[in-house]
Amino acid sequence: MTEAFIPDHELKLLRRLLADLPQLAVDLGDTRTKQARLGEVIRRRQQHRPSEQPLPVHLGAAAVADELRNELVGWVRLVCEQRAVVYEGLADTGSLARWLARHVYSLAITEGAGECYRELRAIADQAERIVCPPAVAIVVDDAKLTRARAMALSASGIATLAQELGEEYRNLTRRRVHVLKEAGEIDPVPGPWRPDWPMLFAVGEVLDSHLRVPIRDRHAKSCWRKTCGQATQGGR
Incomplete structure (x- = not known):
């Protein structure tokens, strides 16, 4: 029997996380789009001050979205190389996450997969803080x-x-x-x-x-x- 590198309790968490990642990727995209639209509105209002142009995208959302996709690409490639599986699908974050969810047992017996959940969870936590930032505590005397x-x-x-x-x-x-x-x-x-x-x-x-x-x-x-x-x- 092939040894699994991901324990059962963590494998359940990983499957749940992979199922959530496609929607999280959509939310990150929405955050980037909203910031871009806001930047366009502000630019039109500040045409007389060209030195004060806002950035057209939410840099945090863009960076985390790219990091999440790259992380998934790495795990998909590792599974394909070690388990002789062929990836057939799009290269977007949602497709990559869904593919890994379908091949999660192949991932579990892929050498080096023991860090998969923790690394994906860390990036997902960053994404969630951007999509829905925590409320700032207000102190009222x-x-x-x-x-x-x-x-x-x-x-x-x-x-x-x-x-x-x-x-x-x-x-x-x-x-x-x-x-x-x-x-x-x-x-x-x-x-x-x-x-x-x-x-x-x-x-x-x-x-x-x-x-x-x-x-x-x-x-x-x-x-x-x-x-x-x-x-x-x-x-x-």
Whole structure:
């Protein structure tokens, strides 16, 4: 019986990882494309300042995408050379990952394959941090929160302020403020105001109502997608 160089428990993890890599490659491509489009928009706005041209691609995404593909090419080549298997498929990351998933047992008995999972996992972790970067922890002191609660702001102003007040207010969007108003949980600050001025709300009242009133699952999931850079997949 041929000795396997990848233990059974790690082989299961490897199969799962290989199954996820095609979609991860697509997400990396989307990240590169979005950055390129943003760069084009900014370039058009800065034509009068040619020395300040932004880079047209997300360099991190591009580098990790190339590293991932090259890593897969190396493992495919090793399997083909040692196991006398012929690779028939495209040279893109998704095709390479799917081929290795189908030939994972051949890979397991290929000399040197013991490092395959760890090396692919390390690159995949880099890719995931680029596609969906971790949230930055926000530290809010009591004085800052007290000052914020005493203010009167529009729904847009409250939504902007909420992003500086920590995780529990992450889903306090402009739409959320209007939902609380329509539900009778908050009222605008009494006027009189000019007709073209937006309604103002007492920030402390809005913060308290936001924590007290549950958020509908659909709305909460939408807000989470936006924080992960996936608003185009159904965020509202």
